[in-house]
Amino acid sequence: MALSKIKEEKTINNERKRWEMPDTYVILFLVLLAAVLATYLVPSGIFERETVDGVERVIPGTYSQVDSSWLSPMDIFTSIQMGMVQSADIIFMVLFTGGAFEIIERSGALRGAINSAVRLTRGKEFWMIAIVSTLFAVGGAVGAVANAVIAFVAIGVIIARTLRLDPIIAVAITFGANFAGFNVGFINPYTVGIAQNIADLPMFSGALFRIIVFVIILSLTIWYTWRYAKKIMKDPSKSIIGVYQDDEETESLTEAFTLRHKILLSCVGLGLGFFVYASIEMGWTINHMAAFFVLLGLVSGIIAGMHYNTIAITFLQGTQKLVYGALVVGLARAVIVVLEDGQVLDTIVHALSVPLENLPSVLAAIGMFISSAFLNFLVNSGSGQAMISMPMLAPLADMVGVTRQVAVQAFQFGDGLTNSIFPTSGILMASLAVAGVPWTKWLKFIFPLFIAWVVIAIIMLTIGVMINWGPF
Template identity: 65%
Template sequence: MSLPDRTLNTGVEKKRKWEMPDTYVILFAVLLLAVISTYLVPSGAFERETVDGVERVIPGTYSEVDGSPAGFMDIFLALQEGMIQSAGLIFLVLFAGGAFEVVERSGAIKGGILRAVNKTRGKEFWLISVVSILFAIGGAVGVIANAVIPFVAIGVIIARAMKLDAIVAVSITFGATFAGFNVGFLNPYTVGIAQSIADIPLFSGMLLRIIAFVVIVGITIHYTWSYAKKLLNDPAKSLVGVLDEKQASEDELKAPFTVRHKWILAFVGAALLFFIYATIEFKWTINHMAAFFIVIGIVSGIIAGMNYNKVAMTFLDGCQKLVYGALIIGVARAVLIVMENAKILDTAVNALSIPLEGLSPVFAALGMFVANGVLNFLVPSGSGQAMIAMPILSPLADMVGITRQVAVQAYQFGDGFTNSIFPTSGPLMASLAVAGVPWIKWAKWMLPLLLIWIVIAVIMLSVGVLIGWGPV
């Protein structure tokens, strides 16, 4: 007689390995906390006034008002409403992803990078500089952010060809991308969304951001080159060991860079410049930019020689890759909807303004910078963090006497800098995995550069406060 299979109960169960909660899990937990807070936090509101078409909080006018706590179904209705209210931003992210997928799939980006590599071979400083600048520009305009991960493998090839190590490979790709992302002077996912929420003109204040971009990227290149020089003089100084001394094969460093590729990159560059002009001259909005990315995707596909089905499917593939990041915007918005409906958002703003009241505007701006850096540990999504932070920072900026432009940059620096070192950053950990660099080794190398970045941020935010960096 056969006996049924039974699992012997030894009384010892394997402990499940703890995992860092996903961003969606964290945001849902924050949503639940917001719901609970509607039962504990008093409802209140500020009086507001409209100045130059922008609604502003009037300091000192907070008072308690009647409000109703959130119910069970309100949790899920807020998620639905968050998606609806954030539809313009969500589709901006999706359509941008679709457009850049067409450009990337054409081979223009990879071909351009490897052409720059081949043109500067044997000139290590210029090679590091050119590649870093290309990736930094990609990060600043939103072309490359999370999409940098597969390009890290190219960085490894370049580093091997120069007889350097994997840290240099990560630095000239991921590190350079996020050096540009730190400022994001034309980044629709961060500055674009934050300025839209803050109700200030899209991509306004660009001159000061470009100056900060040049300084941050320049220092990042210098820092990387200083480390690379040490390795060229003494490979034993590498934190992770230099890559195999044999040169990378010629095939690895070859990729076609055709006339089509040149036309694609020229068109995309011209299109982005035109958008800057259109936002100033024609007052284009987030919706215009989302629509314009469809045009960029279609025209880039045509130049690349793709047929109509190929363009459509490639564009949709790019949208699909960014669904995760796009829907975060709606979930983050749900948190604010719960607080707004219960009328406790102004209560939170009032509570945050109290400890800042005794500070000068400069220190208040720095406090916003630090707060956003801490928030990024929990919400490592630039667009998601903008949706949570900016509705609070905008009225808070009005309260403490700084411009909303400064508040936007405080958010951007807080989000951007910590992406380069926090282990909760998915792109960082994936990039390190591709290059085979332990996080501890990277953190040891990155920390001095991060501190330099912070000093630059402090200077820029202080200047922004002192000059009344506008438009509002």
């Protein structure tokens, strides 16, 4: 009895000692400490700047060193407060977006639409995969289902069981399709919206080019998923992980897609379309976006027939789900506060520009993409990474002859594409856990598609540089 107890205690101690990947907040705090240390080790310097068409730009070749401006230990913690204050508009926009989409989700409209698509395409496997994948891809492109996709993987499992496919298909048509849309994110407020705000670009500008690439990436993703599905439908032994068996319990997709649901989703779609127009043509900003999502949540709740107290509580519950992601923005901004106060941000930009400035603009854009991809391994938050990388990428773009719109997309690809393979992505690992797919098996399936995505990204960035892709 005593021996078994000792063994049990050893097992518990071993589990406690086992190394775990640090949380995003831990990583960002370590980055913050490194930024403070940089104020002691990196020479202070500044670029001269000029304002062109209301946008402040770095003047290439004007970098000069200045007296060092060291920071004290207390500045570590005041920078966090300042980061939260300076990012308040973005933080509340993220929270209010979460509140609005929580109301839309609780209405049952999204689930009803997916269930309806499955029922209508029963026996037509390709169209089932194509329609469900498209729904999730659009959700990722507009930022509606990015983190919430974890909950929908269970629906993917039901669909895969219905088709007698395997758990990888369950993840591919939900998580995989969602991030195929997220890769471009033509009206994603968490990534493109924040990045364009920092880069002083009109909100959601350049959407037409992004939509074209979105269609290409989505079409390729659907084809790749269907190709794998068709292969294992013909020969189940070709499955990477093993197909669902006939004796496994299959849940039914019974939730109806009602007229109320259709009206609600139509209003949401029209509302988002109007917001894109207003952002480009009427100069709407982050503050307008935050207000818009409060209104969208309220209207959606009314259409859904919710009690006014339920609308309020549901909205607040939605904001609670995004507190983690929202405050990441403030902590990430704290890093920039330290680098700006220590006057080393321009020095870092200058150091990054040296190896890139002699390269052709196309290679410089690809270099931005690669650097953002590596950063995403550590800072696995689109909004958080935007706050860290865009203050450096925007002036760097000015110096190497790349438009800021291209720089925004280089960041977007670097963040979006790698979410599908990096084990540091909490959304990926949670989605795989829901479907019961080991990460190594998923990597075997997704890696060829990931490489194809990278090729498309490089081609898009190349075209963007060649056409001098600007605000519109």
